Amino acid sequence: MRRTAALVTAGVLALLSGCTGGEGAAPDAAPTTEPAAPAQVALLPADGAADVAPAGPVEISVTDGELTEVSVTDAGGAPVPGRVTDGRAEGTEVWTPDGQLEWGTTYTLTATAANADDEPAEATSTFTTVTPESVSTPSIGPLDGQTVGVGMPIRVYFDEPVTDRAAVESHLVVTSSTPTDGAWNWMSDTEVHFRPSQYWPAQTDVTLDADLYGVPFGDGMWGEKDRTVSFRIGEKHVSIADAATHRLLVYDGDRLVQDYPMSAGSPDNPSYNGPHVVTELNADRVMDSSTYGVPVDSPDGYRTPVRWAVRLSDSGEFVHGAPWSVAQQGNSNVSHGCINLSTENARWFYEFSQPGDVVEIRNSDAGTLTSDIADWTIPWDEWQAGSALK
Template sequence: MRRAAAVIATGALVLLAGCSGEDAGGSGDREALAPAAAPAVIDLAVAHGAADVSPVVPLEISVTDGQLAGVTVTDGAGAAVPGAVADEQAAGADDGAQVWTPETALAYGTSYTVTATATNEDAEGTTATSTFTTVAPETLSTPGIGPLDGQTVGVGMPIRVYFDEPVADKAAVESHLQVTSTTPTDGVWNWLSDSEVHFRPSTYWPENIEVTLDADLYGVDFGDGVWGEKNRSVSFSVGERHVSVADAASHTMEVYDGDELVRTFPMSAGGPEFPSRNGAHVVTELNRDRIMDSSTYGTPVDSPNGYRTPVEFAVRLSDNGEFVHAAPWSVAQQGRENVSHGCINLSTERAAWFFDFSKPGDVVEIENSLGPTLSAADGAIYDWAIPWEDWQAGSALE
């Protein structure tokens, strides 16, 4: 019996020892076999060796299995380019990507190197590098813009952008022409030619508002080797609503200040041989004294219908020779018949009042004339003669 008890006791000790050893050994094995963290992987959106890159392309950096630790950018001479990674993902960046942005835009025709570092969960580092070259444009273009910065204009003045080179990629350019106003409008761009684009609402601008055009064209590819030279911003004011109605049938011009009719003038419009153009004319120029010269629209001064006449208080309505101006020689016909060469004739006193009342961008709507509607053939601003649906179709964007 003592021998049997000893055997049982020995077996129990062995069993206990075995159980104790398995617990300790199993825990240690699991710790030793824990997998290492995956290395961080960096993806640079601008590939190494890329050429003809826009200097404003977003320098996107994506990190998988880790966190971005730092980004440096140097130019071809090795000089550091000041900049920083945005705190938040930039608009338009791929999901999860961060964007390094320079303090000032990168230059054209320059080599740059981007170096990004990242760490994984075990704080182990990874580095990725990309060297690329920005495009060297054949031609740089800066457009002219009207109205001018700080100018006050009337409710009929469209925004006009003129390019010195034809624009091949109109959609790219138009997408970088952003218009904002203190009273929002439904305005749309319309390409009148390959080198001229205008912006207007469906109806005249609201009066007494502020309008800003941000033409962010630096680094934009216009197509055919032409790139944007710089960004421009123009802010202007739209003043009081001045819309006059010149009725060639009744030989009167009604002048409105806002919704109030403030003057009704007898006038003489273009006669049968030289009828005024119908439609909304936009005031573009005011001359206290001017020489009216028929040769400026193709009629020689020494021809039977030619003339070279000094006039006062000339308010230009188009580039085809149409003005509102003083015409003391036709006072007897004003209010009775149309005898001008296309202009709106007023007495000197009335023309002086209208001259002082007017500003560029005011509107004179000519109606019931024997002439055609204002069009591209008349130059200057014929924007309001284009039906709204046709105007919208002139945009390069959907």
């Protein structure tokens, strides 16, 4: 009896041992995982920010997560339509309104992100845009829809001095159908020009997007509105007026089409050297010395009607008909600084020309051109140094 009971007991123990996996093995342990770091959301403008530029960036930065939702509402709670795009910095998104943020208005930005465990995190910023002391819309040349020559720079003129040049320049965007290496140069506090390193390629379409609404110009002045100007670069007309040979060589593209005798500025009134840009054409014009400071009734003064006048600078230089100097054209310089041609030749040149064409005056006794458009006299490295964006 005792032996039988011992066998039964041994069998039960063996059965129990088999149920535990044998050889004393412990049950499988449950895997352990660390929770994901919570997502963190930072906003710009910061909560409570005032005098915010309406055109300034609205940025959302997310750490340890991904952005899932962005909303902007005005002071009344109405949603402001917009879109989110990637920012320049890694992990940064930029919200851009479909329209424009208003002056002196309070907005609330709310952004939500989720971490790797899909746990949400939210941040909110309420900010107010600036109420400007004054607003300004600059003038732009060339005009929208105009066709100009290869030497015409883009010119932007401001009513008052611009002290925040970098902010303004960063919102002046030039695109062209033929890519160029163009750059901006601040000619003064109220004027900035854009040109390529060489003359524009002929038959090129150019667009300036001056996105200046809500951009600070400095000293309390702000951009009033956005403007877009599109124009076309036409045929390449670059002429050479040589004061030493007394010849005007006229090129259509790379082809010489005219070789005219001419008379440049006299030794007492020499023409300026350098590339001149055509800005104006007048079939009839009165040349008046008082326009550049010499009284008409003085010994050197004059008031003379001329035909077929093509303006080259704001210092009184033109290509025009001068029948009184035909005998000197081709052999001596006798003008007050203009390029004198016969009436017939001047008419041909007038009909050939367009604003933006270039006339390069060479070998004159005067210095280098100083004019409202003397852009091509500035070496390219110096031109680039005139940009506010480094």
